[in-house]
Amino acid sequence: MAVPIAVLDCDLLLYGRGHRTLDRFKLEDVTDEYLVSTYGFPRQFIYYLVDLLGATLSRPTQRSRAISPETQILAALGFYTSGSFQTRMGDAIGISQASMSRCVANVTEALVERASQFIHFPEDEATVQSLKDDFYGLAGMPGVLGVVDCTHVAIKAPNAEDLSYVNRKGLHSLNCLMVCDARGVLLSAETHWPGSLPDCTVLEQAALTSQFETELRKDGWLLGDSSFLLRTWLMTPLHIPETPAEYRYNMAHSATHNIIERTFRTIRSRFRCLDGSRGTLQYSPEKSSHIILACCVLHNISLEHGLDVWSSPATGHMEQPEEEYEQMESVDSEACRIRQELLLTHFS
Numbered sequence: 001m002a003v004p005i006a007v008l009d010c011d012l013l014l015y016g017r018g019h020r021t022l023d024r025f026k027l028e029d030v031t032d033e034y035l036v037s038t039y040g041f042p043r044q045f046i047y048y049l050v051d052l053l054g055a056t057l058s059r060p061t062q063r064s065r066a067i068s069p070e071t072q073i074l075a076a077l078g079f080y081t082s083g084s085f086q087t088r089m090g091d092a093i094g095i096s097q098a099s100m101s102r103c104v105a106n107v108t109e110a111l112v113e114r115a116s117q118f119i120h121f122p123e124d125e126a127t128v129q130s131l132k133d134d135f136y137g138l139a140g141m142p143g144v145l146g147v148v149d150c151t152h153v154a155i156k157a158p159n160a161e162d163l164s165y166v167n168r169k170g171l172h173s174l175n176c177l178m179v180c181d182a183r184g185v186l187l188s189a190e191t192h193w194p195g196s197l198p199d200c201t202v203l204e205q206a207a208l209t210s211q212f213e214t215e216l217r218k219d220g221w222l223l224g225d226s227s228f229l230l231r232t233w234l235m236t237p238l239h240i241p242e243t244p245a246e247y248r249y250n251m252a253h254s255a256t257h258n259i260i261e262r263t264f265r266t267i268r269s270r271f272r273c274l275d276g277s278r279g280t281l282q283y284s285p286e287k288s289s290h291i292i293l294a295c296c297v298l299h300n301i302s303l304e305h306g307l308d309v310w311s312s313p314a315t316g317h318m319e320q321p322e323e324e325y326e327q328m329e330s331v332d333s334e335a336c337r338i339r340q341e342l343l344l345t346h347f348s
Contacts, residue, residue: 027043027046027047027070038078039074039077039078039081040077040078040080040081040082040270040271041077041081041302041307042307044305045301045302045305045307046070046073046074046077048301048305049073049077049301050069050070050073052114053069053073053107053110053111054069056110056113057069057072057073057106057107057110067095067099067102067103071093071094071095071103072103072106072107073103073107074093075093075095075099075100075103075104075107076103076104076106076107076108076294077298078093078100079100079104079273080104080271080272080273080291080294080295080298081270081271081272081273082272082273083272083273083274083275083277083279104291105287107294108287108290108291108294109290111293111294111297111298112290112293112294112297114297115189115293115296115297118297118300118301118304119186119187119188119189119296119297119300120187120188121145121146121179121187121188121211122187128145128219128220131144131145131146131181131182132144132145132220134181134182134183135147135181135182135256137182138182138255138256138259139251139252139255139256140252140346141223141252141253141255141256141346142342142346143219143220143221143342144220144221144222144223144256145187145219145220145221145222146179146180146181146187146188146222146223147179147180147222147223147224147256147257147259147260148177148178148179148188148203148208148222148223148224148228148234148260149177149178149199149224149225149257149260149261149264150175150176150177150178150193150199150202150203150227151175151176151178151264152167152171152173152174152175152176152195153173153174153176153191153274153276153281153288153292154171154172154173154276154279154280154281155172155173155174155195155280155281155283155285155288156172156280156281156282156283157172158172158284158285163196164194164195164196164197165194165195165196165285166195166196167195167196171195172195172280173195174191174192174193174194174195174285174288174289174292175193175194175195175197175199175202176189176190176191176193176292177189177190177193177199177202177203177206177208178190178260178263178264178296179208179222179260180259180260180263181259182259183303184259184262184263184266184299184303185300185303186263186296186299186300188208188211189292189293189296190202190206190207190208191289191290191292191293191296192285192286192289193205193206194285198227199227199228200227200228200229203224203228212231212233212234213233220233221233221234221235221338222234222235223235223236223253223256223257224236224257225237225257226239229332230332230335230336230339231332231335232332232334232335232338234335235253235338235339235342236253237249237250237253237254238250245343245344245347245348246343246347248347249342249343249346249347252347266299267295267296267299270295270299270302271295271298271299273291273295274291274292274295
């Protein structure tokens with residue numbers, strides 16, 4: 001009699017191998033060092049994720065033995081931090097590689113559902129002022145609400161005809177627009193843009209632009225590099241600084257904006273599925289975008305739990321493709337006036 005494939009995958013293969021059954025792997029049975037080295041995070045962080053996602057991951061299933069939320073989370077963390085569905089990873093928690101893949105999908109969607117809970121700009125005045133103070137303490141740049149930039153993450157080719165994801169290096173990627181604060185906490189993350197789009201086009205079409213222009217934020221601005229146009233809410237460096245004040249402005253801008261580059265390096269270092277060292281993400285653009293966003297959520301949660309954003313060594317095989325853009329000054333006269341006033345008030 002034919003045995004259904006689903007049964008072979010989750011039950012027959014599992015029990016036939018003689019590894020731990022799904023309800024026998026307990027966090028208490030392993031050391032903290034093992035959890036960090038294998039899954040990238042300490043015990044209390046994993047417990048927090050179980051509490052956060054447990055109800056979602058315990059949805060009814062028609063399978064005879066549902067995989068526990070704890071096991072699903074460990075499987076997903078193992079993939080995010082290693083970039084691989086290695087057999088030893090599944091063996092450690094007693095599931096097959098196919099089951100690991102389903103666990104990653106489940107946990108990814110659960111995290112994406114909660115993205116707005118963990119990735120957002122502050123709203124109350126006290127927190128906004130603290131945000132500005134933190135940035136000002138870095139290099140003396142006033143009024144900064146966040147630093148913005150794009151980074152590419154390699155994905156498999158969607159199909160031979162679709163060139164929209166081919167970036168300037170000839171690789172398929174997603175161009176991800178992100179904003180962070182002075183600690184590296186992400187305030188905005190749009191991870192779905194095709195790799196062929198230059199940074200300026202991504203920003204032009206992004207929800208971030210709509211958010212800042214419709215809310216008419218007059219209490220500060222973002223800092224962006226020269227791939228973006230100067231706006232009333234986005235301060236860019238001067239193309240050709242001439243005066244001492246302009247040089248001081250550019251130096252402060254560069255030192256402050258560097259935080260987003262450090263944040264990108266840290267995210268790729270912590271979540272090796274994004275850094276290209278194990279190859280590209282082997283998913284559709286939509287699923288790859290969700291995996292990136294899930295890692296962004298975990299990045300912010302890890303900071304909430306005191307896991308230092310700068311503690312991991314910098315790695316990253318998928319670096320930002322060099323943008324071939326012309327250094328263009330904004331035709332927005334009000335934006336030019338705001339930047340000139342900033343120069344005169346704080347850097348002269």
